[in-house]
Amino acid sequence: xxxxxxxLNIDYSESSNRLTAIFRLILVIPIxxxxxxxxxxxxxxxxxxxxxxxxxxxxxxxxxxxxxxITKLTYRIAAYVFLMRDEYPSxxxxxxxxxxxxxxxxxxxxxxxMPLVKWFLVIPHIIVLIFLFIGVLVSTxxxxxxIIFTGKYPRDIFDFxxxxxxxxxxVSAFALLLTTDEYPPFRFxx
Numbered sequence: 001x002x003x004x005x006x007x008l009n010i011d012y013s014e015s016s017n018r019l020t021a022i023f024r025l026i027l028v029i030p031i032x033x034x035x036x037x038x039x040x041x042x043x044x045x046x047x048x049x050x051x052x053x054x055x056x057x058x059x060x061x062x063x064x065x066x067x068x069x070i071t072k073l074t075y076r077i078a079a080y081v082f083l084m085r086d087e088y089p090s091x092x093x094x095x096x097x098x099x100x101x102x103x104x105x106x107x108x109x110x111x112x113x114m115p116l117v118k119w120f121l122v123i124p125h126i127i128v129l130i131f132l133f134i135g136v137l138v139s140t141x142x143x144x145x146x147i148i149f150t151g152k153y154p155r156d157i158f159d160f161x162x163x164x165x166x167x168x169x170x171v172s173a174f175a176l177l178l179t180t181d182e183y184p185p186f187r188f189x190x
Contacts, residue, residue, distance in 0.1 A: 003190055005180055006173040008166040010079050011096035012158055016147045017086045028081055031089050035073055046176050050115035053178060059106045067177050072099050075165060082140050082161050083153060099169065104179045114181050122175040125184060129168060136164050163188025 020027060045063060052058045076089035076097045085096055104110050139157045146154050170184035 004170055004185060005102055005182060006170050006184075007098075007100040007190060008075065008162070008169045009098045010084055010158075010162050010165070011098075012155065013084075013086065013096075013153065015151050016083065016153045018148055018151055020086060021083050021144055021147045024081060024083060027088070028077065031077055031080075031091075034091065035070075035077060038070060039074075046178070049178050053106060053110055053115050054112050057106050057110075057112060059104055059110075059178070061103065064103050064179070068099070068101055071101070071169070071172065071177065072097070075099060075169065078165055082136065082165075083143050083147060084158060084161060101169075101173055101177065101179050110178070110181050115178055118175045118178070121183065122171050125167075125171045125186070128186065129164070129171065132164050132167070136161050160188070166190070 045067060049059060049063055049067075052060065052063075072094060073089065073091060076085075076095055079085045079097050080087075080089050087095055089095070139160055143153050143157045143161075146152065146157075167184070167186075167188060173179045174182070174184050
C-alpha cells in the first residue's frame, strides 16, 4: 500500500479534563470566531490558486503557507471540539496536532487542468465522509460520557476520529488546497 503524501497525526493523551470536556462547545466559540474571520479569505484563495495553476503553472509559496496555517488551525480546533486534546487551540503553534503537506512543484507534480475536475472527483469521498461524520458525532458523545466517568478518551474512538480527520485532510489537500494530484485513498490509516 502506497503512502499518501499528506499526513495527520494527533498525540493521544492518557487522561482528559472532565470539566473542560463538558463545556467544550462553549469554550471553543472565540477561536471558531477567529477562524471564521480568516477562512473567508482562504476560500477565495482556493479559486485564485486554481487559476494560477491553470494559467501560470505557479503556486506562490506564501499562498501555500497561508493555506497550510489555516488548515493546521482548523484541525487543532477539530481535535479540541472532538475532545481529543485538552489544550486550547493555538493560533500559531502546532501543539499535538501534526500535519505534513508538502509544497508542490507545480510544473512536475501537478497537471494544469486538474483543478477543473477535482471538485467532481471528490464527490464519492464527500458522500462517505458525511456518513462517517455522523459516526464521529455519535462517537464523540460516547467519548464525552467515558471522559466524565473515567477521565480517559477511549483509544478506539480516538483512532476512529483521527482516521476521519486524516481522510478529510487528504480530500482537502487534493480538492481545496490543490497541493497534490494523487487521488486520496478511501481509508483511515496513512
